[in-house]
Amino acid sequence: MIDLSRRDVMMAAGGLAALTLPGADVRAQPGRKLGYAIVGLGGYGLGKIIPEFANCTHSRLAGVVSGDRAKAERVAAEHNLPARSIYSYDNFDRIADNPDIDIVYVCLPNAMHAAYTIRAAKAGKHVLCEKPMAISVAESEAMIAACKAANRKLMIGYRCHFEATNLEAMRRARAGEIGKLRYFRSEHAYPQGDPSQWRLKRALSGGGSLMDYGIYALQAARYMTGEEPIAVYAHESTDRSDPRFHEVEDQIEFQLEFPSGVIGSCLSGYSANQNHVLLLGDKARIEMEPATGYAGHRLWVGNRRDTEITPRPGPGKTQWAGQLDHLAHCVIEDREPIVSGEEGLRDMRIIEAIYRSARERTRVVLA
Ligand code: NAD
Numbered sequence: 001m002i003d004l005s006r007r008d009v010m011m012a013a014g015g016l017a018a019l020t021l022p023g024a025d026v027r028a029q030p031g032r033k034l035g036y037a038i039v040g041l042g043g044y045g046l047g048k049i050i051p052e053f054a055n056c057t058h059s060r061l062a063g064v065v066s067g068d069r070a071k072a073e074r075v076a077a078e079h080n081l082p083a084r085s086i087y088s089y090d091n092f093d094r095i096a097d098n099p100d101i102d103i104v105y106v107c108l109p110n111a112m113h114a115a116y117t118i119r120a121a122k123a124g125k126h127v128l129c130e131k132p133m134a135i136s137v138a139e140s141e142a143m144i145a146a147c148k149a150a151n152r153k154l155m156i157g158y159r160c161h162f163e164a165t166n167l168e169a170m171r172r173a174r175a176g177e178i179g180k181l182r183y184f185r186s187e188h189a190y191p192q193g194d195p196s197q198w199r200l201k202r203a204l205s206g207g208g209s210l211m212d213y214g215i216y217a218l219q220a221a222r223y224m225t226g227e228e229p230i231a232v233y234a235h236e237s238t239d240r241s242d243p244r245f246h247e248v249e250d251q252i253e254f255q256l257e258f259p260s261g262v263i264g265s266c267l268s269g270y271s272a273n274q275n276h277v278l279l280l281g282d283k284a285r286i287e288m289e290p291a292t293g294y295a296g297h298r299l300w301v302g303n304r305r306d307t308e309i310t311p312r313p314g315p316g317k318t319q320w321a322g323q324l325d326h327l328a329h330c331v332i333e334d335r336e337p338i339v340s341g342e343e344g345l346r347d348m349r350i351i352e353a354i355y356r357s358a359r360e361r362t363r364v365v366l367a
Contacts, residue, residue, distance in 0.1 A: 033056070033057075033058055033059055033060040033328070034058060034059055034060070034102040034103055034327075034328040034331060034332070035060055035061075035062025035063065035100045035101045035102050035103070036053070036059055036060070036061055036062055036063070036101070036102070036103045036104070036105050036128070036324065037062060037063030037064065037065055037085070037087070037095060037098075037101045037103070037104050037105065037125070038050060038061065038063070038064055038065065038105050038107060039065040039092070039104060039105065039106050039107060039108055039116050039120075040065070040066070040106065040107040040108040040109075040112075041064060041066045041068070041071055041072065041075060041107075042107065042108075044107050044130065045105070045107030046071075046075065048294075048320065049105060049107060049320060049324075050075065050079070052318060052320035052321055052324060053079075053324070055316065055317040055318050055320070055321035056316070056317075056321045056324050056325050056328075057316075057321075057325055058325045058328040058329065058332075059103075059321075059324040059325050059327075059328045061079050061081065062081070062085060062098075062100040062101045062102075063081065063085040063086070063087065063095065063098065063100065063101045064076055064081065064085070064086055064087070065087040065088070065089065065092050065095075065104075066086075066087075066088070066089075067088060067089055069086075069088065072086045072087075072088075073086060084098065085098060085100060085101070092116070092119060092123075093119055093122070093123055095120070095123045095125060096122075096123035096124055096125075101125060102125065102126060102328075102331060103125060103126045103127065103128060103327060103328070103331065104116070104117075104120035104123075104125045104126070104127050104128070105127075105128040105129075105130075105157075105324075106120070106127065106128070106129040106130055107130050108130075109198045109199075109204040109205065110130075110132055110134070110135050110204065110205050110206045110211060110212075111135050111203060111204045111205065111206055112204075113129050113130065113132075113133060113134050113135075113139075113143070114134045114135075114139035114140075114142060114143050116129075117129050117134075117143045117146065117147070117154065118142065118143060118146040120152075121143075121146040121147045121149070121150040121152045121154075122146065122150060124150060124152070125152060126147075126152045126153040126154070126155075126327065126331050127143075127147060127152065127153070127154050127155070128155045128156075128157060128323075128324070128327050129143070129154065129155070129156055129157065129341075129344070130156075130157040131156055131157050131158060131215055131344070131347075132206070132211045132212075132215050132344070132347065132348065132351065133156050133341065133344030133345065133347070133348055134206075134344075134348060135205070135206025135207070135211070136206070136348065136352070137345065137348045137349055137352055140341070140344060140345040140348045141345065143341055144341040144342065144345060147341060153327060153330055153331055153336070153337060153340075154337075154340060154341035155326070155327045155330070155337035155339055155340060155341070156339050156340070156341065156343060156344035157323065157339075158219060158323075158339040158343070158344075159319045159320060159322075159323050160216070160219065160220070160223075160292050160319070161223070161323075161338055161339050162314055162315055162316060162319045162320075162322030162323045162326060163292075163297065163314055163319035163322075164297075164311040164312065164313055164314035164319075165288060165291075165297035165298070165299045165311045166220075166223070166288070166291070166292065166297070167311065167312075167314055167315075168299060168309060168311030168312060169224065169277070169279075169286050169288055169299055169301075169311075170223055170224060170226075172286060172301055172309075173224055173225070173226070173279055173281075173286055174226055176281075177281075177283075177284065177286075177301060178279065178280070178281030178282075178283055178284040178285055178286055178301065179281035179282040179283030179284065180260075180281055180282045180283075181225055181260065181262050181279065181280070181281050182261070182262060182263075182280050182281060182282055183262060183263050183264075183265070183278075183279070183280040184220075184221050184224060184225055184256075184262060184263070184264040184265070184277075184278070184279050184280075185264075185265045185266070185276075185277075185278045185279075185280075186216075186217035186220050186221060186264075186265075186266050186267070186276060186277045186278070186291070187217070187266070187267040187269075187274040187275075187276050188209075188213045188214055188216045188217040188266075188267070188268055188269075188274065188275060188276075188292070189209065189213065189251075189267065189268065189269030189270065189271070189272040189273060189274045189275075190213060190269075190270070190272075190273050190274075190275075191270065191271055191272065191273055192244050192270045192271070193244075195243040195244045195246075199212055199248075200244050200245070200246075200247060200248055201247055201248075202247040202248055205248060207248055207249065207351070207355065208238070208245070208248030208249035208250060208252075208270055209248075209249060209250060209251065209252065209268040209269050209270040210249065210252050210254075210268045210351060210354060210355070211248075211351065212270075213268055213269075213270070214252060214254075214266065214267075214268020214269075215268075215347060215351065216275075216291075216292045217266035217267070217268060217277075218254075218256075218266060218347055218350060218351070218354075219292075219347060220277050220291065220292065221256055221264040221266060222346070222347075224277065224279050224286070225258055225260075225262050225264070225279070227258040227259055227260060227262065228258075228259075228346070228366075229256035229257060229258055229264065229350060229366055230257050230258065230259055230365065230366055231256075231257040231363055231364065231365045231366060232254055232255065232256055232257070232350060232353045232354050232357050232363070232364050232366065233254065233255045233257075233357055233362075233363045233364070234252055234253065234254040234255070234354045234355070234357040234358040235252070235253050235254075235358060235361075236249050236251065236252045236253075236358040237250070237251045237252075237253075238250040238251060242271075244270070244271075245270070248270075249270075249358075250269060250270045250271050251267070251268070251269040251270070251271065251272075252267075252268050252269075252354065252358060253265075253266070253267050253268075254266050254268075254354045254357070254358075256350075275289065275290040275291055275292060275293050276288070276289045276290070276291055277289070277291035277292070284301065284302050284303055285300075285301075285302070285303070285304075286299070286300070286301050287299070287300045287301075287305065288300075297311075299311060326338065349366065349367075350366065353366055
């Protein structure tokens with residue numbers, strides 16, 4: 001469960017110079033920004049994350065790792081990186097010798113997350129790994145163990161924990177503004193095109209819409225209620241004759257049972273378009289739409305959509321800057337990220353249970 005009081009402390013924290021610095025080996029001189037190496041220069045790593053360093057206070061781009069040398073050189077030149085900070089997947093482990101790089105950010109297809117996280121930890125680097133953390137519980141546990149053994153931090157790229165509207169919604173739910181929580185609903189779906197992309201290849205994705213997009217509904221169910229589910233029941237509906245869905249699921253619906261009696265009802269899909277969260281209490285409701293996207297979030301608290309709320313500012317200029325700087329803070333202060341490897345592992349355990357429930361058409365109790 002996410003600890004909001006710790007988050008508020010983190011949000012209130014000022015410059016790094018003002019913080020205590022127990023982790024001497026991070027070479028954290030006051031004013032020094034921690035260096036990130038981005039692994040995977042694709043849509044997210046290159047298109048979304050790299051431009052966000054301009055919005056960061058304590059993080060900077062310090063390296064790139066890519067299978068495409070020309071692309072890596074172009075990105076390095078654009079960001080004034082020296083040639084020694086460009087790596088291929090083959091020589092990636094040499095990152096151990098690069099003192100400019102403190103953190104490795106894994107932005108690769110899901111099935112590559114575990115290997116690159118473990119290699120980064122063995123190279124002595126802290127890790128920010130994209131969601132889903134991995135494609136199995138076993139891989140997730142191995143990632144956590146590798147980072148623990150190397151005494152490095154592991155954070156998962158759950159950017160909504162740094163997004164102002166989601167933080168406002170969480171705060172209001174926890175403050176009891178809508179009364180006793182009774183019901184959570186979320187639909188997360190977006191249409192996929194090209195059947196040859198890695199997201200639709202099981203070996204690289206580990207699964208379909210649930211691994212990619214339904215995970216946002218699952219995360220929101222947990223951070224909005226503040227509870228851990230005790231059982232799941234899931235139902236999958238996929239047109240296997242559609243070339244996009246020969247290997248992975250399209251639509252999967254899952255119910256989550258929470259200890260307080262709250263029911264969570266989630267839909268994940270790859271052939272419709274929806275991004276929505278609704279939380280019902282016995283006095284009122286909280287609704288977000290779009291809820292977890294990149295921009296344009298809207299939040300209503302009250303009865304129906306009568307009162308729209310403008311959230312307080314989040315911890316960073318953007319959700320990505322907040323996320324990148326949070327891990328930098330955690331490294332400097334030697335504390336656990338609010339979305340640690342263990343948080344990713346909790347989702348992986350539930351995801352495996354959801355798939356099992358759909359396969360066996362049975363309610364699965366979570367340990
Ligand atoms: P992408 O296809 O755009 O990029 C993937 C990158 O991995 C490319 O640079 C590609 O060259 C590289 N790669 C290396 N080996 C590969 C292989 N065998 N097959 C395919 N690509 C290979 O994907 P993306 O959208 O950048 O997604 C990367 C990761 O980021 C995924 O885990 C995804 O879930 C995550 N992601 C997160 C968010 C978010 O909002 N948090 C958004 C998008 C993607």
